[in-house]
Amino acid sequence: MSTSTLNNSSAESFTQAVDHFRELYGNHLPAQKSLQADAAAVFIQLGIPTTKHEEWKYTSLAVLAKNTYRSVNPSDNCSLSKSDVASLALTNDTLLYVIENGKFNASASNANALPKGITVGSLAEMAGDARVQAHLMKHADFSDESLVALNTALTFDGIVIIADAKTECATPIQIAVVNNTAGEALNIPVRILVIAEKNAIVNVTETHHSFGSKSPVLVNVVSEVVIAEQARVNYIKLQDEDQNTCHVNYHKVNMARDSYQHISTLTWGGGLVRNNLNIRLDDVNCTSYLNGLTIAKDYQVIDHHTVVDHAMPNCYSNELYKGIIDGHAQGVFNGKIFVRKDAQKTNAFQSNKNVLLSDDASMNAKPQLEIFADDVKCSHGATTGQIDEEALFYLRARGIGEVSGRALLNHAFAADVIEQIPDENLKSALLDRLTARLNA
Amino acid sequence: MLSIKDLVASVEEKQILKGLNFEVKPGEVHAIMGPNGSGKSTLASVLAGREEYEVNSGSVTFNGEDLLEMSPEDRARAGIFLAFQYPVEIPGVSNANFLKTAVNEVRKSKGLEALDSKQFLKVMQEKMKLVEMDKTMTQRSVNEGFSGGEKKRNEIFQMAMLEPSLAILDETDSGLDIDALRIVSNGVNALRDGKRSFIVITHYQRLLDYIVPDHVHVLYKGRIVKSGPKELALELEEKGYDWIKEEVDSSVNA
Structure with missing residues (x-):
């Protein structure tokens, strides 16, 4: 051709x-x-x-x-x-x-x-x-x-x-x-x-x-x-x-x-x-967990688009996405949840939390719920903020340096996603790699 | 040990401390009392190095060094400990991991080797007894979901772990029931060893029944306006602060 x-x-x-x-x-x-x-x-x-x-x-x-x-x-x-x-x-x-x-x-x-x-x-x-x-x-x-x-x-x-x-x-x-x-x-x-x-x-x-x-x-x-x-x-x-x-x-x-x-x-x-x-x-009776983590720096662009499509009754979905955006990097989260007409008794939850570490970092988050059934439990929440300065001061007041303190807080924020992984060995291997990435 | 001279400090352009003088020697326990808004917590914050508090003039030296030039972490490493009035919740960081990091950073600054997990655990188990902490509290995230009493016990537990030479207790008694007050005070008293000094900031005399001070000072309008032995606290409990306010306000107006 x-x-x-x-x-x-x-x-x-x-x-x-x-x-x-x-x-x-x-x-x-x-x-x-x-x-x-x-x-x-x-x-x-x-x-x-x-x-x-x-x-x-x-x-x-x-x-x-x-x-x-x-x-x-x-x-x-x-x-x-x-x-x-x-x-x-x-x-x-x-x-x-x-x-x-x-x-x-x-x-x-x-x-x-x-x-x-x-x-x-x-x-x-x-x-x-x-x-x-x-x-x-x-x-x-x-x-x-x-x-x-x-x-x-x-x-x-x-x-x-x-x-x-x-x-x-x-x-x-x-x-x-x-x-x-x-x-x-x-x-x-x-x-x-x-x-x-x-x-x-x-x-x-x-x-x-x-x-x-x-x-x-x-x-x-x-x-x-x-x-x-x-x-x-x-x-x-x-x-x-x-x-x-x-x-x-x-x-x-x-x-x-x-x-x-x-x-x-x-x-x-x-x-x-x-x-x-x-x-x-x-x-019917499906269970679905979707978790995601963005760690972006420099000029990276990291975009997560998710679609959870509940077609039938009695299903459960739970979604947790987190992002740490530094430098000039850009994060995107777009989470769609469809609950179709037949999907009664659906439980669908979504949470997106982001931390911006620099003035030039940006995050665009867009939850989208489209619900056509009437007997469902759905929730979503999206937050974007800065590092918790009160928490950082608390760590410093205990002798932990500012750089280590920031790393500890970022690690805790991000580790939350990896902690959800069921396999213990993979979880611990990925936590180690996360530490290395945050210290890079 | 700690010497504060003519300290003037403000927050958000509002002057709170207006020429404060204060001296602490090793082993002494000083109580600082005073009505609301007199500057008690500002003093604690300035000593711990909170950035939103601006020191306009005066000096603070700690063991001969200029404390105001030091970062919050360097102050902690040098031996100053602030027990927070409102301890911060830190989700995702376990109490044990937090303390291990803190203890080892402090040790590192003193040229000591880091404690390994086994050594750390041993020290931790000893100190937990001081404030009747159970193991689950060390595994939980720092202060997350802790009751008011648990948070204050956790502060004293951290103090026991970090072994400061000067501890500042900022309204540690606020929000405590009588049992928690007893546990917290017992912890503090166990750490009184004749060398370690304490500044106990409180609004009420009640705490001083448990932690008996060597000196009591009254802070009002950003200055220490009266100092005396421990009996001064009892007098304040009985008569309130109004007589001191009147004394000060009339002398200023005169």
């Missing part, structure tokens, strides 16, 4: 950006061929969203117009080895899989003892599998999401995790998503599919890192998480890339009856990070 056909973007500056994604779609996965073609057409039609788009009002992707991004493809080779990525493992027992520039890197992965009933593999190899075909690209709707369409069109690999019915895997399965550049700006599609079958329990951690020359990259992640009846999925996203990374992440969860999901999105790296979390409570 020639790049000249990509000039449909509404804003002129982005026409150029779209132009920069040469080799737009590769038609890489035979089993998903028609979906990929549809997605390419959608992306060409929608283009890259501008700040005129309501959902992108505070987050400008203009940075993408600054570089010519080459889209990675199956002929790109992986170069990282086990020892290169060893430090990425969050815990000693983690089952570590590596996706390098969108490609499943089996030789860098380190997961010998996979529990019975758990399948983990390269998406390229498994895309034809019946269970994968049933779900891949079927949940993350790209019809009005141009970046999901871009990912769907370009996907050639990624990772699939399947927990068979009644399988309980307490050991964390970690997907280390690494961008590894060598001077060239890259457009990297990353695709993740997690299927928890009936009564399965699985613990997935998706971590993001930068290696190599730190060239500009667009990391475009789409995860589809399918949770069957009575299944439980604990999910963590840790975004810790360098500031040349533009990271867009679309995470779609589909929940069947009596299922449970807990997701924590911890963002403290990346130049521009946009998370779209879309949780659909599609049947």
Whole structure:
């Protein structure tokens, strides 16, 4: 396909950006061929969203117009080895899989003892599998999401995790998503599919890192998480890339009856990070926790958009997002909760709290509740303030220096989000990384 | 130990302390009493180093050093402790973690090695007994959800942990019932060792039945207008402050 056909973007500056994604779609996965073609057409039609788009009002992707991004493809080779990525493992027992520039890197992965009933593999190899075909690209709707369409069109690999019915895997399965550049700006599609079958329990951690020359990259992640009846999925996203990374992440969860999901999105790296979390409570008695943390400094832009969609009765959702914004950084939180007409007895709660550490830091928070049922309990609250000077003085009056005092207060504020993580080992590993990030 | 000379201080451009003179020697317990608005809490705040209080003139030296030049943390490290009238709640920071950080920063400033978790725990368990603290209070976030009495006990507990040479108790008795008052006072008395000094700021004489001072001073309109032995507190309890106000106001007008 020639790049000249990509000039449909509404804003002129982005026409150029779209132009920069040469080799737009590769038609890489035979089993998903028609979906990929549809997605390419959608992306060409929608283009890259501008700040005129309501959902992108505070987050400008203009940075993408600054570089010519080459889209990675199956002929790109992986170069990282086990020892290169060893430090990425969050815990000693983690089952570590590596996706390098969108490609499943089996030789860098380190997961010998996979529990019975758990399948983990390269998406390229498994895309034809019946269970994968049933779900891949079927949940993350790209019809009005141009970046999901871009990912769907370009996907050639990624990772699939399947927990068979009644399988309980307490050991964390970690997907280390690494961008590894060598001077060239890259457009990297990353695709993740997690299927928890009936009564399965699985613990997935998706971590993001930068290696190599730190060239500009667009990391475009789409995860589809399918949770069957009575299944439980604990999910963590840790975004810790360098500031040349533009990271867009679309995470779609589909929940069947009596299922449970807990997701924590911890963002403290990346130049521009946009998370779209879309949780659909599609049947009765679902429980969903969404927690998020932004720690931004310099000129970072970190944006969390969440949608919790209560479609059926007797479900519970609870959302806690916090942000610490320093320097010239910018935080965005947009939390939508839908309670559909049938979703009686819904309990849905949302809280967003932010601290601005400098005069140039900014935060835009927008809770949005749309309730069509009449017997529900919903609440939301959003606050943005400064560090508590009274608390700081109290610490100093006990001999704690101003710098340590500020760090202690910031840590306590942010740790609140990580404390919610059910797995004790992951919690303590992430608290350590939080400390390191706050002291950086 | 502490020497305050002609101290003039203001907050929000309003002069509160208007030439205060005051001397504390090692081991002494001084009570500062006075009617509302006389400047008692301002004095405590200036000594602890609250930034919103401006010192206009005068001097404060602590063990020969210029206290006013020191940051709040340096004052604490040098051995000054303020028990807050309104202790601050700090969600997410456990009492134990907070105190460990504080104790070790103070030790570091003295060139002492940091206490490890085991050593710290041992010291903490000893000091907890002083104010009848239970273990759960050390694990909870600093002052979060504490009752008025628990907050004040926590102040004295911190004092016991930090072992200051001069402790300033700012209306520690306010909001305490009789049992809490007894516990807090017992804690303070246990820390009277003949070397450690105390400035006990209070509106009521009641606290001084438990913490018996060596000297009592009356603060009025930003100055110490009367000093005397512990019996002065009893006289104030009986007669109120009006006779002192009259004395001062008539001498000013004369």
